[in-house]
Amino acid sequence: MHLCNKYKRCDERLNMSANFSQLNRLFAAFDSKVRPVTRRIRSMLIAKRLGLSPQPTQELMEKERAEFTDRIMPMLSQQLGTKLYFTGTLITGYDIQIFCELNSIMLFSHGQVEIQLEEHLNLKAWMDRITIIPEVEELETRFNAQAKKLIEVGIEGI
Numbered sequence: 001m002h003l004c005n006k007y008k009r010c011d012e013r014l015n016m017s018a019n020f021s022q023l024n025r026l027f028a029a030f031d032s033k034v035r036p037v038t039r040r041i042r043s044m045l046i047a048k049r050l051g052l053s054p055q056p057t058q059e060l061m062e063k064e065r066a067e068f069t070d071r072i073m074p075m076l077s078q079q080l081g082t083k084l085y086f087t088g089t090l091i092t093g094y095d096i097q098i099f100c101e102l103n104s105i106m107l108f109s110h111g112q113v114e115i116q117l118e119e120h121l122n123l124k125a126w127m128d129r130i131t132i133i134p135e136v137e138e139l140e141t142r143f144n145a146q147a148k149k150l151i152e153v154g155i156e157g158i
Contacts, residue, residue, distance in 0.1 A: 022087055026079075026094045037072050038101045040064055045108035049151055068105065069115055076102075077120040084129065091130070099130045103140060107147050 041064040044056040056064075076098065080086055085095045102123070109115050117124050130136055 023092060023094055026086060027097070030094070030097065033075065034072055034098075034101065037064070037067050038105055041068050042104055042108060045105070049108060065109075065115065069119075073115075073117075073120055073123065077123050080122050080126055082122065085126070091133075095126075095130060096136070099127060099136070102127065103143075104147075107144060108151075 044061055044064060046052070047054070048056055048061065083089070085091045086098065087094065102117075106115060106117065117127070131140065
């Protein structure tokens with residue numbers, strides 16, 4: 001895990017042991033409900049952005065955007081509720097997983113489809129809390145730079 005350092009073990013730093021059963025339930029729900037949608041929409045956004053074949057139709061893009069914004073975002077917002085992090089007051093690997101999924105969708109959707117994080121203020125505040133973690137900030141900066149370069153130069157420039 002990139003967020004680990006030489007001073008703490010990953011499971012301690014990301015509080016993976018303390019909430020084991022709750023995390024198992026969250027990851028299972030993520031794998032069955034969230035990941036299929038985020039994988040489809042991210043693939044379509046990248047294909048559209050890079051001009052890859054087959055190009056998704058506008059109708060299909062809208063269908064996936066609607067599922068993401070009307071089902072997934074409210075579900076995550078409800079799951080988070082008023083807690084600081086998904087399992088309570090401590091960050092876990094689940095928070096990092098969700099953050100990475102949302103961050104990549106937001107990056108690749110820019111200028112293609114409208115995804116409003118502001119409609120879910122608790123998710124926006126949660127993302128802001130995670131973004132200021134130094135390791136996340138560093139990795140997010142590198143990911144965003146690489147993704148933007150990919151978008152600018154296209155598939156030929158890889």
